[in-house]
Amino acid sequence: MGMASDEAIKQLRILMEDVDESLRESYRMIHQGYPTETLLRFLKARDWNVQKAHKMLLECLEWRTQNEIDKILTKPIVPVDLYRAIRDSQLIGVSGYSKEGLPVIAIGVGLSTYDKASVHYYVQSHIQMNEYRDRVVLPSATKKQGRPICTCLKVLDMSGLKLSALSQIKLMTAITTIDDLNYPEKTETYYIVNVPYIFSACWKTIKPLLQERTKKKIQVLKGCGRDELLKIMDYESLPHFCRREGSGSGRHISNGTVDNCFSLDHSFHQELYNYVVKQQQGLIKGPGAPISRHGSVHVMFPEPDTEGTKIFDTLESEFQKLGNDHKV
Numbered sequence: 001m002g003m004a005s006d007e008a009i010k011q012l013r014i015l016m017e018d019v020d021e022s023l024r025e026s027y028r029m030i031h032q033g034y035p036t037e038t039l040l041r042f043l044k045a046r047d048w049n050v051q052k053a054h055k056m057l058l059e060c061l062e063w064r065t066q067n068e069i070d071k072i073l074t075k076p077i078v079p080v081d082l083y084r085a086i087r088d089s090q091l092i093g094v095s096g097y098s099k100e101g102l103p104v105i106a107i108g109v110g111l112s113t114y115d116k117a118s119v120h121y122y123v124q125s126h127i128q129m130n131e132y133r134d135r136v137v138l139p140s141a142t143k144k145q146g147r148p149i150c151t152c153l154k155v156l157d158m159s160g161l162k163l164s165a166l167s168q169i170k171l172m173t174a175i176t177t178i179d180d181l182n183y184p185e186k187t188e189t190y191y192i193v194n195v196p197y198i199f200s201a202c203w204k205t206i207k208p209l210l211q212e213r214t215k216k217k218i219q220v221l222k223g224c225g226r227d228e229l230l231k232i233m234d235y236e237s238l239p240h241f242c243r244r245e246g247s248g249s250g251r252h253i254s255n256g257t258v259d260n261c262f263s264l265d266h267s268f269h270q271e272l273y274n275y276v277v278k279q280q281q282g283l284i285k286g287p288g289a290p291i292s293r294h295g296s297v298h299v300m301f302p303e304p305d306t307e308g309t310k311i312f313d314t315l316e317s318e319f320q321k322l323g324n325d326h327k328v
Contacts, residue, residue, distance in 0.1 A: 096237025
């Protein structure tokens with residue numbers, strides 16, 4: 001970082017010293033002992049404008065307080081069959097770590113259907129995964145590496161992407177907006193693999209709308225991306241859908257659930273679910289207490305910014321255009 005960056009961080013740190021007492025605990029929850037890295041993320045998200053970064057951070061803290069995000073890891077999605085259905089239709093998991101120690105998050109974009117539960121359950125699940133990443137996965141990686149690990153890599157699998165994905169745009173807009181405004185700059189690089197024609201057609205239209213900072217983070221790889229990804233991670237950390245050419249997105253693979261990081265039976269999801277259950281039991285009656293059943297957590301969806309709205313409107317238009325071409 002240069003002198004200007006250091007000065008911006010210093011100014012934002014001074015502003016945050018006056019944060020309202022009601023927001024301080026949420027601020028500590030966000031930075032997890034690394035406030036400088038957190039301030040840096042919000043500054044990057046607002047192109048180093050200190051006032052805008054300060055406003056963004058305060059609005060994030062207010063959103064967390066209003067929606068009790070600090071307590072979301074004490075609210076398991078039950079019964080477990082419902083959670084399993086969500087995992088089978090919202091394909092995401094941690095497959096391992098890069099050679100630099102960053103968590104590798106795999107996302108099955110093309111085969112995620114989001115049709116087994118209400119929108120609120122999917123948003124709750126997504127936020128719980130974000131919070132578990134920030135409170136457990138990243139601190140664990142930091143301890144292991146002996147230096148702050150505050151970001152991750154994402155591998156997006158486009159296998160199975162169809163025009164029917166248009167029906168999911170509203171949900172994806174909500175999830176993306178929550179991430180952009182409340183978990184900014186948490187992803188170092190996005191690797192997009194198993195790209196079908198429908199993605200290629202939309203990408204040509206969407207790419208020019210992205211900020212230069214965002215475009216630099218996105219790499220569209222050939223095929224399943226195995227050879228390129230092996231330059232930055234070991235084979236054991238490759239998402240299952242990248243392990244051999246032609247493998248496609250594997251909701252199911254030959255090794256069952258051992259390597260399929262989307263499955264509830266994968267070690268990552270077992271650890272996450274057990275962590276949430278134990279957090280609730282500890283909060284209520286201690287270990288061994290029965291799991292309380294309650295409905296989904298209703299989180300307020302922030303309004304997308306101008307760029308986000310334009311991108312999703314364009315994406316919706318492109319999907320409709322492809323659909324009309326397909327009918328002709």
